[in-house]
Structure formats: C-alpha cells, structure tokens
Amino acid sequence: MSRKFSRRTVMAGTAAGAVAAAFKFPSPALAQAAPFKLGLLTVKTGPLAQGGIQMEQGVITYLKEKNYTFAGRKVEFISADTGGNPAGTKTKAQELVEREKVDAILGPLAAFELLAITDYINEQKTPMLSLAGAEDMTQRRPNPYFLRPSATSAQAMHPMADFAAKELKLKRIVTISEDFAFGHEQMGGFQQTFEEAGGKIVNKIWPPLVTPDYTPFVAQIGDCDGVCQGFAGSNPLRFLKTYAAAGLKFPVVTGETGGDDALLRSLGDEALGMYSSCPYTLDFDNDSNKRFVAAMQKDYGIDPGFYASGLYVAAQTVAAGLEKTNGKSDDKDAFVKALRSVELKDTPRGAIKYDHFGNVIGDFFIRHLEKVNGKLVNKTVKTYHNVSQFWTYDEKKFLAAPVYSRNYPPLKS
Amino acid sequence: MMGNFLTPRCLAIAVAIALLAALPAWMNGVYYVNVASQILFYAVFALGLNVLVGYAGLTSLGHAALFGVAAYATAYMLQLGYGHTESILVALLVGVASMAVYAVLSLRSTGIGFIMITLALGEILWGLAYRWISLTGGDNGINVPKRPAPFGFAMSNATNFYYVTLIVFLLSVIAMAIFVRSPFGAALRGTRDQPRRMNALGYHVWLIRFYACLFSGLLTAVSGILFVYYTQFISPQTLALTSSAEVLLMVIAGGPGTLLGPIVGAGLVVIVKTVVSGFIERWNFLLGAIFVAIVILMPDGLVPGTTRLWRRFIRKRPPAPAKTEAAP
Numbered sequence: 001m002s003r004k005f006s007r008r009t010v011m012a013g014t015a016a017g018a019v020a021a022a023f024k025f026p027s028p029a030l031a032q033a034a035p036f037k038l039g040l041l042t043v044k045t046g047p048l049a050q051g052g053i054q055m056e057q058g059v060i061t062y063l064k065e066k067n068y069t070f071a072g073r074k075v076e077f078i079s080a081d082t083g084g085n086p087a088g089t090k091t092k093a094q095e096l097v098e099r100e101k102v103d104a105i106l107g108p109l110a111a112f113e114l115l116a117i118t119d120y121i122n123e124q125k126t127p128m129l130s131l132a133g134a135e136d137m138t139q140r141r142p143n144p145y146f147l148r149p150s151a152t153s154a155q156a157m158h159p160m161a162d163f164a165a166k167e168l169k170l171k172r173i174v175t176i177s178e179d180f181a182f183g184h185e186q187m188g189g190f191q192q193t194f195e196e197a198g199g200k201i202v203n204k205i206w207p208p209l210v211t212p213d214y215t216p217f218v219a220q221i222g223d224c225d226g227v228c229q230g231f232a233g234s235n236p237l238r239f240l241k242t243y244a245a246a247g248l249k250f251p252v253v254t255g256e257t258g259g260d261d262a263l264l265r266s267l268g269d270e271a272l273g274m275y276s277s278c279p280y281t282l283d284f285d286n287d288s289n290k291r292f293v294a295a296m297q298k299d300y301g302i303d304p305g306f307y308a309s310g311l312y313v314a315a316q317t318v319a320a321g322l323e324k325t326n327g328k329s330d331d332k333d334a335f336v337k338a339l340r341s342v343e344l345k346d347t348p349r350g351a352i353k354y355d356h357f358g359n360v361i362g363d364f365f366i367r368h369l370e371k372v373n374g375k376l377v378n379k380t381v382k383t384y385h386n387v388s389q390f391w392t393y394d395e396k397k398f399l400a401a402p403v404y405s406r407n408y409p410p411l412k413s
Numbered sequence: 414m415m416g417n418f419l420t421p422r423c424l425a426i427a428v429a430i431a432l433l434a435a436l437p438a439w440m441n442g443v444y445y446v447n448v449a450s451q452i453l454f455y456a457v458f459a460l461g462l463n464v465l466v467g468y469a470g471l472t473s474l475g476h477a478a479l480f481g482v483a484a485y486a487t488a489y490m491l492q493l494g495y496g497h498t499e500s501i502l503v504a505l506l507v508g509v510a511s512m513a514v515y516a517v518l519s520l521r522s523t524g525i526g527f528i529m530i531t532l533a534l535g536e537i538l539w540g541l542a543y544r545w546i547s548l549t550g551g552d553n554g555i556n557v558p559k560r561p562a563p564f565g566f567a568m569s570n571a572t573n574f575y576y577v578t579l580i581v582f583l584l585s586v587i588a589m590a591i592f593v594r595s596p597f598g599a600a601l602r603g604t605r606d607q608p609r610r611m612n613a614l615g616y617h618v619w620l621i622r623f624y625a626c627l628f629s630g631l632l633t634a635v636s637g638i639l640f641v642y643y644t645q646f647i648s649p650q651t652l653a654l655t656s657s658a659e660v661l662l663m664v665i666a667g668g669p670g671t672l673l674g675p676i677v678g679a680g681l682v683v684i685v686k687t688v689v690s691g692f693i694e695r696w697n698f699l700l701g702a703i704f705v706a707i708v709i710l711m712p713d714g715l716v717p718g719t720t721r722l723w724r725r726f727i728r729k730r731p732p733a734p735a736k737t738e739a740a741p
Contacts, residue, residue: 045692080691085650086554091687098444098571099691112552117648119556123569180552201473208543209552406546 018079036322036329038063038315041107041130043084046235047210048233051307052084052109055131056264059106061295062315068317075330082108086116093117097124103329104339106314110232110308111181111182112154119145127339127382129317131310133182136403138359138389145336146360149317150310151242152281152388153182154189154404156255157386158391159364161190164253165197167382168275170226171254172202176217176239177230177407179206186230186255188404193391194228198339201411211235214242225251232257237266245269251275261365262305264376271376274369280309280349281365281380289348301332309348317342359389425564431577437572446660447643450575453582453681454639457490459663460589461632466661467596467670469625470605471520471527475535477656479515481636482538482649483508486553493547497561501638507672509627515627518632520619523608535657540683554648556640567641578639583633589672592628659686666707668714677715 040059041054047324055347056079068075080092089108096102096395104127108114111134122143123129123269130137130146133153137146164170175190177183183206183214191201202224218239221227227250231239236258243252252274282293282303292312296304304312322329327378329335343353364387367378390398401407432439437446458480465471486507490500519530542549549555560568568574572684592598602616612618641647650656659682667678681701690696711718 044698082695086646086648087644087651090644094444094447095687095691098447099442112648114556115553115556116644116648119558119645291531406551 005291005302007198011154015205034129035071036327037076037078037100037102039105039320039392040077040079040311041082041089041096041101041105041109041113042079043109043113045257046084047235048084048109050234050262051232051260051305052081052097053259054302054305054307055107055109055311057296057300057302057402059315060312061292061308062312062319063301064382065291065295066319067359069128071322071325072229073322073327074381078102083111085112086112086358088117089113089150090120093120095197101175102126103335104129104318106311106318111185115181118146120342121145127318127332127336129314131307131314132218133185133268135389138202139399140403142357145332147314147317147336147339147353147354149313149352149360150306151256151364152359153185154192155387155389156277156279156364156392157186157189157230158193158256159366159387160197160253160275161193162197162230162384163275163277163366163382164226165194166200168226168251168253168268170199170253172200173226173228174205174221175201175228175230175252176205176207178209178232178235180209182232182257182321183230184406187228188227188408190230190389190410192404195409195412199256200315204406204411206406209235214239215246215301217296218242218246221246221250222249224250227252229258234263236263239372240267240271240274255275256280256358257304258306259369259378260307261378262307264303264369264378269371271369272371275381276367276369276378278367279360280306281378283377283380284348284350284365286348286350288346291346300328304348308331313347313349313352316344316347320344355388357389361388362387363387374396377386422675430583435725436579437575443571444486446575448683448687449722450578450643452680453575453578454636454643455660456679457582457585457632457639457681458636458660459667459679460585461629461636462660463664463669463671464589464592464625464629464632464673465600466664467668467674468593468601468605469622471523471622471626472661473519473531473629474654474657474661475515475530475531475533475538476539476629476656476660478535478652479508479511479630479633480637480640480656480660481542481559481647481652482511483634483648484651485542485555487638488557488647491513491557497563503630504638505543505634508637509630512626512630513623513635515630515676516569516623520622521628522552532650532654532657535652535654539649539652541656542652549649552644552648560642560645569732574643581635585635586672587675588632593672597621597624633712662704666704666715668716668718671716674714681715703738 014101036086040056042055043049063075063077067263080091082092087189096105098208106129108134111132114132114134118137124144125145127145129149133148138148168246173378177187187204205217205220207214229239229252254276255280259274261282293304296308319337319340326334326337340358342355345351352360355361364384365380366382368381370377370379425562436449442444454459468551483504486504487500490503514533519527554583562568568577600616602619604621608618663678663682664675666681685696685700693699707715
C-alpha cells in the first residue's frame with residue numbers, strides 16, 4: 001500500500017524535480033498487529049557481491065522456513081543494496097530506518113560500511129546484526145544496539161594460528177590480505193596467537209580491495225614455510241589462481257571468507273590442501289544445518305557458505321529474541337536486551353550465545369580442503385569449542401591493548 | 414529593475430523558495446527531508462562544476478577529489494580536536510588552495526588535455542586518500558562524531574540540517590546569478606567562445622580562467638563540507654572517478670551553462686540513486702537510459718531543452734505579447 005504510493009511519488013518526483021505530489025504520502029499507521037519489519041543491508045554489485053547475494057539468500061531461506069512469521073507476527077523483509085561503499089551504506093541505512101521504519105537491521109557486509117553507520121545506528125537505537133568484522137564494534141567502541149552472530153575479524157584467526165603452530169608445525173608465515181580493516185584485524189589476530197605459540201610472521205602484504213592482478217603481490221611471497229591469506233568476496237579465487245600459477249607450494253591457511261564453502265564450486269585444484277577456520281562448516285552434522293543446506297540447494301542450487309549461514313543465524317536470533325519479548329519490538333532497549341540474551345542450541349553452526357558486548361560465542365571449525373569423488377570439499381579436521389572474541393586471553397588485558405591494525409602487532413625483525 | 418517584481422519569473426522564484434522553505438512541512442517523513450538535503454548540497458557541487466563546464470568550456474573529471482579534500486580537511490581538523498568554525502575555515506582554504514594547484518597545472522591546456530590532467534590529478538588525490546593511512550585512515554575513513562550547533566541550532570536534527578543546507582544553497586545560487594551577470598562572467602563566456610579574440614581585445618584569458626577555477630573550487634569545497642557533515646563519515650570512495658563522473662553527469666543532464674540546469678541534474682541523479690534504487694535493482698541501468706534519452710532528445714540538457722519545447726508550444730498559439738528574454 002504505502003509502497004505503491006511512494007513509488008508513484010518517486011516517478012512524479014523524478015519528472016517534476018521532487019516537488020509535486022509528495023503530499024500524497026500516507027502517514028504510517030502503526031497498528032498493534034503491524035508486521036515485523038526486517039531490513040537487510042547487503043552488497044549486490046562489485047567484488048563483494050558474491051557474499052552479499054548469499055547473505056540475502058540466507059535470510060530468505062530462514063524466512064521461508066518460518067513462513068515469514070516470527071512470534072506470531074508477519075515479517076516484512078526489505079533488502080537494500082549499499083553498493084559496497086560507505087556513503088551508499090549511510091543512505092540505505094537511512095532509507096531502512098527513516099522511511100521503512102524497520103524493527104531490526106541485518107548486515108552490512110563489510111567493516112568499513114559498518115564503521116560508517118555505527119554512530120547513526122546508536123543514535124536511532126535500531127538493533128543491528130551484522131557479520132562485518134570491525135573488532136571494536138564489540139570491544140573498545142561498543143555499540144549497545146549491535147550484535148554479531150558470525151565472528152569478529154580475528155575470532156576465527158586465533159584458532160587458525162593455534163592450529164597452524166601446534167598441529168601443522170609451521171614456523172615462518174607470510175600474511176596477505178586486503179588493505180582494509182577486516183584484513184588488518186584478521187592478520188593482527190593471527191600474528192598475535194601465532195607468535196605467542198612460537199611462530200614468526202615474516203612479512204605482511206596488503207593488496208587493495210580492487211586489485212586487477214595479484215602477480216606483483218604474490219611475487220613478494222618467499223622466505224617462509226606457510227602463507228596466511230585473508231581475502232574476502234571473490235578475491236580468494238583470483239588470489240589462489242595467481243598463487244598456483246606462480247608455482248608456489250607453501251601450505252595456505254585462511255579464515256572464514258578465504259575458504260568459504262560457497263567458493264568451492266568456482267575453485268580448482270589450485271586450492272587443494274588449504275586449511276581454513278570458519279564459524280560455519282557445510283559438513284556440520286545437525287538437523288538445522290541439514291534443513292538449511294537442503295533448502296539452499298533446492299532454491300538456489302548452491303552450497304551455502306559463511307555469508308548465507310551467518311545471516312541465517314542472524315535471522316534465527318531475531319526470531320528467538322522476538323519470542324522472548326512476546327512479539328514486542330517497540331521498546332528497542334528491551335528488544336536488544338532480549339536479543340543479546342538469546343541462546344540457541346540448534347543453528348547450522350551448532351550452539352551459540354552472546355557475550356555482554358553482543359558478540360557470538362560458539363564453535364569454530366578447522367577444515368582441510370580435499371577432493372572427494374571429483375568434488376572439492378572442506379573436511380572438518382578439528383573443532384575448537386566455545387571460542388569467544390577474546391580467545392584464551394584475559395578480557396581486560398585484551399581490551400587494554402590497541403585494536404589489531406595494519407601495524408599492530410608490529411612485525412618483529 | 415524596480416517595480417518589476419511581479420513578472421512571472423520573479424513569481425516563480427518566490428514560489429520555488431517558499432516551497433523549498435516549507436518542504437519539511439509538506440514532505441512526509443525524515444527520509445525525504447534527508448534526500449532533499451542531499452539534492453541541495455549536490456546541487457551546490459554541480460553549480461561549482463558548472464562554472465568550469467558551462468561558462469568556461471573547461472570539462473573537469475577530477476572535481477570529486479576537490480570535494481573530498483574539503484571533506485577530509487573538515488573531518489581531520491575535527492579529529493585533531495579543533496572546533497567547527499576553525500575546521501570549516503581551514504577546509505574552505507584547503508579546498509580553494511587545492512583548486513589553485515589544480516588550475517595552475519591543468520590550465521596549461523584546454524579540451525581533451527584539460528580533461529586528462531584533471532582526471533589524473535583526481536586519481537592522485539584519491540590514491541593519497543587511500544594510501545596515506547596515518548592522515549586519512551585509509552579505507553576505514555574518518556568518522557565525524559557530531560554536527561555543529563551554531564547558536565544552539567542543533568544540526569543533528571534532519572530538518573535543521575536541511576535549513577542550513579538550504580541557506581547555503583540559496584547563497585550559492587545568488588552568488589552564481591551575480592557571477593553570471595557580472596562583467597567577469599561575460600568575459601569568462603568570451604574566453605569560452607572566442608579565446609583568441611578575447612586575447613586580442615586585451616583580456617588575460619589565463620587569469621580569467623584561473624579566477625573561474627577558484628570560484629568553482631570554493632563552491633565545491635562548500636558542498637564537500639556539507640557532505641561530510643551530512644554523512645558524518647568520509648572515505649576514499651567519495652574521491653573516486655565515479656563520483657567525478659556523477660557530478661559531471663548532473664551538469665550535462667541538467668544543461669551546462671544555465672543557472673537552473675545543474676540543480677535539476679542534481680535532483681535527477683540523487684533521486685534515481687537514493688530513492689528509485691530502492692525499487693529498481695538495476696538503477697544504474699535506468700540512470701544510463703535516462704542519460705541516453707537526454708542526449709538524444711535534448712542534447713543541450715533538460716533545462717534548455719524544456720525551455721525550447723515550451724517556447725515552441727507558446728508560438729503555436731495566437732501570438733502572445735512580445736517578451737524579451739534575458740537569457741542567463
């Protein structure tokens with residue numbers, strides 16, 4: 001109803017320079033049984049689109065499973081494409097909050113998008129569940145309206161580093177990742193845990209997010225016995241192809257985006273042997289994951305990965321939170337409190353709960369990329385249980401140190 | 414001029430200003446007020462670019478970088494702990510100074526040469542914003558925690574911000590109108606149409622163009638400051654070539670060399686980008702189609718094109734009393 005009106009207005013506005021016909025807007029009447037409005041900020045264009053489209057698919061899969069009803073309220077789902085740029089994210093967040101009056105926002109995808117809107121979300125008191133890394137959102141600059149059901153940037157990297165040092169017995173590693181917050185924080189976390197376990201980071205290489213050719217960066221890899229890559233979106237594919245084409249054979253370890261299950265169908269043998277650490281794994285054996293994977297394969301013909309499962313779990317959290325408040329979402333503070341107290345036993349990634357910053361505590365899986373019957377699969381080789389964003393560190397000490405960044409921890413020479 | 418205030422033109426202007434001033438009242442919803450603010454500051458930006466594209470005949474493809482430099486200057490000064498007044502003044506200064514450097518380098522040529530030099534300079538500034546991480550925060554950008562509250566007028570409120578933007582916008586339009594009618598404006602148009610003749614007449618063509626660049630830079634810096642206070646965030650994407658192209662499209666679509674054109678163009682682009690994109694996923698395609706249509710149907714832009722159609726429409730009717738049109 002209101003959509004139709006505003007669309008007409010838009011057309012008229014386009015023609016007449018946004019002057020005419022705007023008084024036709026109906027005032028939003030909030031009835032008691034008003035639908036629950038769920039907004040999604042995602043990226044459908046650019047290098048991050050591969051993950052962004054899966055995010056939307058993950059949410060829709062859960063909504064379908066629930067027949068678009070949470071706690072007896074009909075769910076209205078509104079998806080917005082930020083274009084993967086911060087100004088666009090701000091505009092789209094405003095659209096969701098101010099025009100659509102959503103009750104909760106899922107997304108955005110990238111850390112720099114999240115950083116661009118965190119103050120705004122805080123001001124507007126809209127609960128937001130994102131899988132963007134941006135450590136400080138749940139650490140040194142916490143936002144009371146924020147929850148992260150996936151992982152902080154470094155949360156998967158701490159166990160990966162532990163595994164690389166203790167089980168793979170790697171000693172000298174070169175890291176390579178995109179030159180933005182998510183990459184910096186992943187590699188910072190990896191370096192901290194890896195060096196504490198006796199390893200050494202030899203070099204850190206930072207290609208830009210949009211890099212047409214990785215050859216000059218791959219050429220800098222050497223003097224090491226392993227490589228840690230932290231690429232996101234579709235970049236891992238291109239990096240691994242270039243890496244293999246350069247004839248490099250060092251074992252590769254990576255995090256949730258670099259070894260995402262959704263990438264496997266586009267990868268070739270060049271990726272064999274890679275270890276990845278992820279808060280979700282396709283071969284996780286429980287009911288909810290079987291349902292989820294079957295639905296994703298049926299509707300979209302793809303294996304879900306980190307992005308789809310992250311948003312599926314986010315939507316599950318929203319539904320569970322709404323159950324706790326008996327379907328009430330008007331009191332934002334009470335709603336966020338309910339969301340943060342959600343504990344789920346049966347999600348595609350196993351049992352999860354949230355810490356007092358709104359960050360997830362759950363299992364992380366170390367997977368080995370193998371070929372089974374001609375098909376690439378990530379085979380889970382080890383599970384780290386109940387991993388928090390602080391890993392094994394003391395929370396106070398962790399927060400007293402600076403946030404992981406391009407230069408922290410510094411390289412030891 | 415006196416006693417001339419009841420001409421249709423003056424009436425139209427008065428109605429437009431009244432509508433704009435009352436916009437928060439008749440526009441239902443904060444979201445649309447925010448969209449209107451965006452249109453206004455992008456319109457200031459487009460007006461600034463129009464000084465060069467429309468009146469000086471110099472097409473710049475690096476203007477978003479200047480816009481971004483002013484925005485970064487504001488954000489950086491605020492981050493250092495300076496007040497809003499100092500930050501804005503420094504940002505204006507930095508914006509105009511960067512434009513001066515731009516102008517000195519790029520005014521060595523015109524036409525394609527000018528486009529390429531401004532393009533290159535824009536890319537350099539984008540690269541700096543992206544790579545000079547200690548200054549700009551790299552891809553993570555800089556957050557601006559608070560909007561200013563001059564004399565207790567809190568701009569954090571969308572409506573208040575709109576009014577401030579509207580005042581700045583109207584001042585810019587007035588400045589443009591004065592500029593266009595001034596002897597300097599005439600001289601600038603002269604350098605666009607007949608640079609050699611202007612030279613022969615004793616005008617310093619280079620200097621006229623240089624001053625025009627500074628004026629353009631000032632408007633661009635003003636809009637950049639409004640932008641950074643609006644989004645409260647600045648990151649390198651704002652300086653990218655696509656942003657430069659976008660504002661150039663605003664000018665070309667609306668009608669370069671007209672006062673109203675860039676404003677209409679800004680409205681068109683911002684509405685398609687922010688509002689229509691919520692309904693049509695392929696809004697880029699739609700915007701492209703609109704531009705193709707404009708280029709085919711109204712090659713000189715929406716405003717001159719519509720005026721022409723309107724005149725033809727009037728002429729077909731019984732002859733109206735002869736009207737002298739003071740073409741801007």
